[in-house]
Amino acid sequence: MQAIRTAMAAMHQRSEAIPPVSPAVESLVRQVIAQVADKWTMLVLEALEEHGTLRFTEVGRMVGGISQKMLTKTLREMERDGLVVRTVHPVIPPHVDYTLTELGRELSAAFCGVWTWAETYYAEVSAARKAFREREGGA
Amino acid sequence: MQAIRTAMAAMHQRSEAIPPVSPAVESLVRQVIAQVADKWTMLVLEALEEHGTLRFTEVGRMVGGISQKMLTKTLREMERDGLVVRTVHPVIPPHVDYTLTELGRELSAAFCGVWTWAETYYAEVSAARKAFREREGGA
DNA sequence: TCCGACACTCTCCTTTTGGTGCGTATGGCA
DNA sequence: TGCCATACGCACCAAAAGGAGAGTGTCGGA
Numbered sequence: 001m002q003a004i005r006t007a008m009a010a011m012h013q014r015s016e017a018i019p020p021v022s023p024a025v026e027s028l029v030r031q032v033i034a035q036v037a038d039k040w041t042m043l044v045l046e047a048l049e050e051h052g053t054l055r056f057t058e059v060g061r062m063v064g065g066i067s068q069k070m071l072t073k074t075l076r077e078m079e080r081d082g083l084v085v086r087t088v089h090p091v092i093p094p095h096v097d098y099t100l101t102e103l104g105r106e107l108s109a110a111f112c113g114v115w116t117w118a119e120t121y122y123a124e125v126s127a128a129r130k131a132f133r134e135r136e137g138g139a
Numbered sequence: 140m141q142a143i144r145t146a147m148a149a150m151h152q153r154s155e156a157i158p159p160v161s162p163a164v165e166s167l168v169r170q171v172i173a174q175v176a177d178k179w180t181m182l183v184l185e186a187l188e189e190h191g192t193l194r195f196t197e198v199g200r201m202v203g204g205i206s207q208k209m210l211t212k213t214l215r216e217m218e219r220d221g222l223v224v225r226t227v228h229p230v231i232p233p234h235v236d237y238t239l240t241e242l243g244r245e246l247s248a249a250f251c252g253v254w255t256w257a258e259t260y261y262a263e264v265s266a267a268r269k270a271f272r273e274r275e276g277g278a
Numbered sequence: 279t280c281c282g283a284c285a286c287t288c289t290c291c292t293t294t295t296g297g298t299g300c301g302t303a304t305g306g307c308a
Numbered sequence: 309t310g311c312c313a314t315a316c317g318c319a320c321c322a323a324a325a326g327g328a329g330a331g332t333g334t335c336g337g338a
Binding site for chain 1: 171
Binding site for chain 1: 325326327328333334335336
């Protein structure tokens with residue numbers, strides 16, 4: 001069934017779906033979106049937005065339920081993408097601070113709408129899931 | 140290093156980081172966010188918002204670069220969560236339509252800010268990545 | 279004296295994600 | 309007669325995500 005893929009690719013190259021922006025920009029935007037539309041990124045963003053500068057373990061506490069591995073990775077990626085600044089204080093028990101950049105704060109503001117949506121409609125999503133289960137799943 | 144995890148869990152249970160909302164709601168909201176903050180979900184949402192009602196292959200074309208498996212899965216989850224309506228026309232070459240619900244349109248609107256952010260700042264993200272590479276990576 | 283704390287890194291392991299390709303039902307078209 | 313198109317489900321497989329736990333280096337406190 002690669003016919004569908006071929007058709008997709010062809011259509012995509014001809015960019016029928018996206019007339020206003022160039023394919024290159026589209027691709028970059030999608031890359032950024034895919035990177036940024038991540039659960040942990042969103043959560044860390046929220047934590048830093050709400051509490052300002054935090055150190056490693058504090059971010060972990062605020063986010064809750066994240067492993068150090070994922071925390072390190074997420075923070076590194078956010079630093080790479082210019083969303084946070086990482087400040088290392090070369091003292092003997094290590095001390096590292098993380099702060100949102102302007103870019104990070106902007107993104108946080110943009111995600112605010114999604115948070116609001118989730119808080120506003122999570123009950124409806126639950127209801128929809130229940131209805132779906134009863135319609136297709138259990139019955 | 141499960142000390143950190145234990146501390147996190149304890150803190151989280153005591154919900155020091157999230158005073159305004161109850162932990163149960165928080166958990167649900169996070170679940171919804173995690174579900175919805177997905178690359179394909181965002182892309183499908185965009186496609187349906189922009190083009191209205193589409194059928195399976197059309198969604199695939201609009202999104203671009205998605206396999207049928209992921210398309211099916213994403214669409215099913217969105218249907219389950221009440222974001223799209225799936226209408227099956229029982230004709231012999233199968234015909235299935237997908238349309239956003241009001242909930243879906245609201246979410247799409249909420250994500251609009253993130254899209255705008257990405258379009259506005261993708262160049263800065265690229266620059267930040269380049270700088271980071273030069274700082275830590277290659278040099 | 280010896281453990282804990284910080285901010286990681288590294289290894290091992292399981293789970294999830296995602297791709298490819300095959301099957302399917304059948305009316306319409308060649 | 310026989311192949312195509314639609315919207316999938318299913319099986320198999322590779323790759324990536326993600327968690328658990330151990331190691332690190334030094335210093336201050338018990």
